[in-house]
Amino acid sequence: MQLNTDYQEKFQFRHIAPNEADTAEMLKTVGVNSIDELIEQTIPAPIRLKQPLNLPPAKSEFDYLNTLKQTASRNKVFKSYIGQGYYDVIVPGVIQRNxxxxxxxxxxxxxxxxxxxxxxxxxxxxxxxxxxxxxxxxxxxxxxxxxxxxxxxxxxxxxxxxxxxxxxxxxxxxxxxxxxxxxxxxxxxxxxxxxxxxxxxxxxxxxxxxxxxxxxxxxxxxxxxxxxxxxxxxxxxxxxxxxxxxxxxxxxxxxxxxxxxxxxxxxxxxxxxxxxxxxxxxxxxxxxxxxxxxxxxxxxxxxxxxxxxxxxxxxxxxxxxxxxxxxxxxxxxxxxxxxxxxxxxxxYHGPKGLKLIAERIHGLTVLLSNSLEELGYKQLNTAYFDTLQFDLGELVGPLHGEALNNEMNLNYNGSIVTISLDETTSPEDVKTIVRFFAKVKGKNLNDVNIDELKSNLQTTIPAALQRTSAYLTHPVFNSHHSEHEMLRYIKSLETKDLSLCHSMIALGSCTMKLNATTEMVPVTWAEFSRIHPFAPVDQTGGYMQLFAELDAWLSEITGFAAMSLQPNAGAQGEYAGLMVIRAYHNDRGDTHRNIALIPSSAHGTNPASAAMAGMKIVVVKCDDNGNIDVADLKAKAEQYKNELSCLMVTYPSTHGVFEESIIEVCEIIHANGGQVYMDGANMNAQVGLTSPATIGADVCHLNLHKTFCIPHGGGGPGMGPIGVAKHLVPYLPGHAVVDIDKGKSIPAVSAAPWGSASILIISHAYIAMMGGEGLTSATKYAILNANYIKTRLKAHYPVLYTGSKGRCAHEMILDCRAFKAYGIEVTDIAKRLMDYGFHAPTVSFPVAGTVMIEPTESEPKHELDRFCDAMIAIRNEIKDVESGVSDKTDNPLKNAPHTAAVVTGNDWEHPYTRQKAAFPLPYVAAYKFWPSVGRVNDTYGDRTLICSCPPLTEYEFEESEVTTPEFGT
Known part of the structure; x- marks a missing residue:
């Protein structure tokens, strides 16, 4: 046996699911000899990158975590009493882990x-x-x-x-x-x-x-x-x-x-x-x-x-x-x-526990104030909760040094110092602060009788400002205070939700891909999680290194000159990008440029963001194939050439197609004085194969919670950093507290200088472990997986849009509008998919009555087949309605989803079997996910709007007798 000493596991083979055999079968189904042949048929030649991504070699998961530990060690975890909206906390272990x-x-x-x-x-x-x-x-x-x-x-x-x-x-x-x-x-x-x-x-x-x-x-x-x-x-x-x-x-x-x-x-x-x-x-x-x-x-x-x-x-x-x-x-x-x-x-803490925590914070603050006043310091606040204020004059310099010697950060504004205590502060911490305040005055801790002061504490909050009303009275806040109870409550809720743990979530435009464990692990490391956003820069070397690397890598991927990592959501990235464009025009004296051209197919955030940036929206038509109507674009760009600010364009298009006119589109905008904003929602089809800069864009935002693996978190967190061409770099967002000014920076768009900094680690890990080759392969497989599904389903559902050679990008739209003639709505298909164990694709966007499917590169062939089998089975159920075999109103689609309570109940009056309802395909029985409720009544919910936990004993619905179970059971 010849021993191998050079083997190193490649993360890309963990992230990209299809193996070599599956790939061969999928290529055969799609009708091409190689992935590269498919890419040539999908992405227009003029915009394909000529050179591979220039990124560092891919690291293994083991090596990445070891390297990141070294980076993390450059962050100094001092006790931060800076406050200003950010405080150290104790994360209950049962909540952190579960x-x-x-x-x-x-x-x-x-x-x-x-x-x-x-x-x-x-x-x-x-x-x-x-x-x-x-x-x-x-x-x-x-x-x-x-x-x-x-x-x-x-x-x-x-x-x-x-x-x-x-x-x-x-x-x-x-x-x-x-x-x-x-x-x-x-x-x-x-x-x-x-x-x-x-x-x-x-x-x-x-x-x-x-x-x-x-x-x-x-x-x-x-x-x-x-x-x-x-x-x-x-x-x-x-x-x-x-x-x-x-x-x-x-x-x-x-x-x-x-x-x-x-x-x-x-x-x-x-x-x-x-x-x-x-x-x-x-x-x-x-x-x-x-x-x-x-x-x-x-x-x-x-x-x-x-x-x-x-x-x-x-x-x-x-x-x-x-x-x-x-x-x-x-x-x-x-x-x-x-x-x-x-x-x-x-x-977990309940009203009593929260009061004890708040009283402890306030009590230690009073103790610190009284102790420092005994040393001769004048505390400036009369009524306070957790923050003390001192004017230290010439003593501020020596005190700052002593605080750092004790690994503590206070908040300094000239000679004014504020100290904000938090849940993690202990009596020993108070003694440490008193000790170095005393030292600055040539005194010592013995000059203050802290124990005596501690026994005679009184609140500084006036009676008129003290809370007297009850809070958190609902049983949900009074029933789960032991860890066992909390664990079971959390798990009882978790079991009601379908996640990527159960099956693929084939949402077009939303890119629900693998969120690898190795990417997630460092987020809760203390070196990253316990750093205050306004901590001194010499304590944040690890973060600064991580930001610099991520900036360089994302700039290479997009082809842009620089990134701003501040926007902490995709739509906020849109807004930031448009505000940068606005600042660029204003700086050049073009304050009249306020028209944004937006294709009719655009996601709703595009016109909303443009409106929030003070722009007027002019809609550009799309042709019958879903592409931008170039003639209409040209006419409107020329019509508004003196007022044109920008074009907002998604690429590949919202319809899942690489539009071949994109370079011409960008040139038209530039010729008429505008800038091109590219919505980066579909970057999963670009990375390593083309780029925003290559197509001619000036700015784009990246949904790191899509293409770059930050999890969706059930509706957030997300990140939406923006990349810009060289001429826009000076206008990237600044910050009022931390100096990140680029020269002509717009004010901040997020509260923290680098947005949701701790989850940037996830995208950093993904890029570092994939490397340029892995990222490019991921894009290719995203396109292969999508075209495989398209090929399997096109005989059953019309595919609404494709490129000139019949290919889709990383997603496709299936047209379900014809089914309405038989009483079947696209919503019925979405609900029926739940019975098959799947989350619905994106419904009725960007075209009403359609579903938009995006499988991502992380799904294996057998999962793609499971999904296709479900969609084909549902199509056959629709055929049964069409032919009259199934009742038009009482059929599996109209009654979906079917809960365990309904299927196992004593009464069953439907013309189809219980097995058809709950186990429509053989694979479903092997691993059944049961929806916890039947189809929800949206109209009723809006008509009788209740947005807090209803009292268990008093709450009654008006129209019917309703079972209201105890929460979490």
């Missing part, structure tokens, strides 16, 4: 198919209930991206609701966190909103103001009584937004009780690691009268086909993909996974 690190939770898709997402929907309803209770408001959504952008969404909602259309001023307290003010500047500029920044105590409220925003507690740590301010604002018709610290609301009077119209903030303190800035779930709560204007997703209670309790996403007609340029927000994703964790944190 949610954050569990693919059963992080590989789920957004819960548009409610029947197979009841666990996640319940967890998000818990989050909404928690937010409503703590803020004292009437309705809350299921999370937003971060605190700063949530505040911006509030500002724009107030602007949209204003009765005085001439009111263009927005009061901003100067005690808002700096990053929030920065984002407000970004978002206000396109609409001509004037920010009036000042003190709430002496501002003169005027009739031309439509809104106001304050921080509670304030940036300096003071807890102000805003009751009179709120009353004065309302007298002027001014709506008030309050940015609130969720943990503080356990002890403070909730804003809903003293006049807030909107309350926003972050739930990061509820068991979510700092992660150098994210991801964290923001919250948004308001009055019920504003429910149709509120941004983001709302989870609501409804009933299913058996009149049982069920949940679904409510009021979806508000969403940007439906309202397009009329949308009040462009957000397309949320932070579902983090919101779920925060809600579970509240359920």
């Amino acid at each position: 949610i954050l690190e569990n693919p059963g939770w992080y590989t789920q898709y957004t819960p548009y198919q409610a029947e197979i997402a009841q666990g996640r929907l319940q967890a998000l309803l818990n989050f909404q209930t928690m937010v409503i209770d703590l803020t004292g408001m009437e309705i809350a959504n299921a999370s937003l991206l971060d605190e700063g952008t949530a505040a911006a969404e509030a500002m724009f909602m107030q602007y949209s609701l204003r009765k005085n259309q001439k009111a263009t001023k927005f009061f901003v307290s100067d005690e808002l966190f700096a990053q929030t003010i920065d984002i407000l500047k970004t978002r206000s500029e396109p609409f001509g909103i004037e920010l009036v920044i000042g003190s709430h105590e002496n501002v003169e409220l005027s009739d031309d103001m439509f809104g106001a925003i304050v921080q509670y507690p304030a940036k300096n740590g003071e807890v102000y009584d805003y009751k009179d301010f709120a009353a004065k604002a309302h007298e002027k018709g001014i709506k008030l937004t309050v940015v609130a610290d969720l943990m503080s609301l356990v002890l403070l009077t909730p804003p809903g009780e003293w006049g807030a119209d909107i309350v926003v903030g972050t739930s990061q303190r509820f068991g979510i690691p700092m992660g150098f800035g994210g991801p964290h779930a923001a919250f948004f709560a308001t009055k019920e009268e504003y429910k149709r204007s509120m941004p983001g997703r709302i989870i609501g209670v409804t009933i299913d086909s058996a009149n049982n309790y069920a949940l679904r996403m409510a009021l979806q007609t508000r969403e940007q993909h439906i309202r397009r340029d009329k949308a009040t927000s462009n957000i397309c994703t949320a932070q579902a996974l983090l919101a779920i964790m925060a809600g579970m944190y509240a359920a």
Whole structure:
């Protein structure tokens, strides 16, 4: 035997599922001799890359983690008392292991198919209930991206609701966190909103103001009584937004009780690691009268086909993909996974546990304040929760040095120092701080009797601002306090959700691919998870190295000059890219360039983002083959050549085709003074084979939660960094706290300088382990897998669009509109797929009455075949309806999905068998996923909108007797 000493396992063979034998069979089915022949028939020759990607050699999983450990060691995990919206936390182990690190939770898709997402929907309803209770408001959504952008969404909602259309001023307290003010500047500029920044105590409220925003507690740590301010604002018709610290609301009077119209903030303190800035779930709560204007997703209670309790996403007609340029927000994703964790944190601790945590934080803060005052320091805050403020004068330098010697970060602003304590702070930490404060004054710890001070602590919160109302009274927050109970509760919800753990999720445009364990593991390493986003740069060397490498690699992949990693969602990347284009035109004196040309096939976020960037949308026609109508584009580009800002184009197209006219399209835009924005949603078909720069684009965003393997997390987190050509680099987003200015940077688009930094590790790992060859192979297999499905299904379903040689890109659209003549809707197909163990493909986008299928490169042939077999079987069921063999209204499609309770019940009056309902193909019986509810009633849910956990004993539906089970059982 000749021994092999050179073998090293290649990660690409773990990520790309089809093996050599499967590949040969698939190529034969598709009708080509090689993958390269298929690529030649799919991607137009003029845009194919001439050289392979210039990336470092691929690392094995073992080597990557070892190398990353060395990188991580360059991050110094100091105790950070910087605050300003970010705090160290204790993540309960049962939540970290069973949610954050569990693919059963992080590989789920957004819960548009409610029947197979009841666990996640319940967890998000818990989050909404928690937010409503703590803020004292009437309705809350299921999370937003971060605190700063949530505040911006509030500002724009107030602007949209204003009765005085001439009111263009927005009061901003100067005690808002700096990053929030920065984002407000970004978002206000396109609409001509004037920010009036000042003190709430002496501002003169005027009739031309439509809104106001304050921080509670304030940036300096003071807890102000805003009751009179709120009353004065309302007298002027001014709506008030309050940015609130969720943990503080356990002890403070909730804003809903003293006049807030909107309350926003972050739930990061509820068991979510700092992660150098994210991801964290923001919250948004308001009055019920504003429910149709509120941004983001709302989870609501409804009933299913058996009149049982069920949940679904409510009021979806508000969403940007439906309202397009009329949308009040462009957000397309949320932070579902983090919101779920925060809600579970509240359920695990309960109201009593949260109060003990909040009191401990506040008590240690009072102890620290009293101790330092005994040393002769003057503490500037009168009423505070967790933050102390000192003016140290000339002592600030020596104190800064002593703090670093003790591996502690405080917050410095000139001679002003603030110290924000958190859940992880201990009495020993307080003694350490007192010790080095004493040293600076030539004293020592013995000069303070900390034990005596500790025994005589009194709150500094005035009685008028102390919370008296109850919160978290629902049983879900009072039943799972032992770890065993919490574990079982989490698992009971997990079993109700279909994820990538169960089967492929063939969503067109959404790219549900493998989220490898090795990519996920480092996210929870302390060297990454416990770093404050405003930590000194000399403590963040590991992150800086990781960002630099990721920037270089993504620039190579896109062909662009540089990236901004700040946008923390795809639609936010769209917005950032458009704002960069806007800044470029304005800097050149072309302030009149505000027309965005957008193809009629575009995703709803495109026109919504353009509108949010202050642009006017002109729709470009598509031809009968789904391609951009070049003649119409040319005519409109020339018509608006003096006002043209940009074209927004998705490539490959939203129809799953590499349009051969793309270079000409980009040239037309450039010839008329515009820029080309490429939506990177379909980069899974580009990487290594073509690039945005090659087709002629100037800027694009990348959905790292699609092409680059960050999990969808049940509806977030995501990341949407943007890449730009050289002439746009100076305008990439900056930040008010951390200097990342590029010369002419627009203000921040996200609260943290590098967005949701901790999950950038996932994409870094994916690229490092795949290498250029692996990434290119992944793209080829994504195209092969799609064309294999297309070939197998084309005899059963019309394929709506293909390229000139009959090929699709990485996804395809099946036309199901003809079935409507027999009473079968595309929704029926989606629901019936659940009985076969599959999540539906993308339904009715970009064409109503169709499904868009994207298998990704991570699915093996046998899984593709399982899916095709299911789709073919469903087509045969439709034929039975067509021919009259099956009843038009009482058939497996119309009654789908079939729950275990229905199939095993005593009554069965349908003309088809129970086996046909539940086990329509032999493979289903071997591994059956049961939907936990029948088809949900969307209309009922919107008509009787309930967006918090209903009382178990008091809740009744109006129209029918409904079984309302205990949550999680």
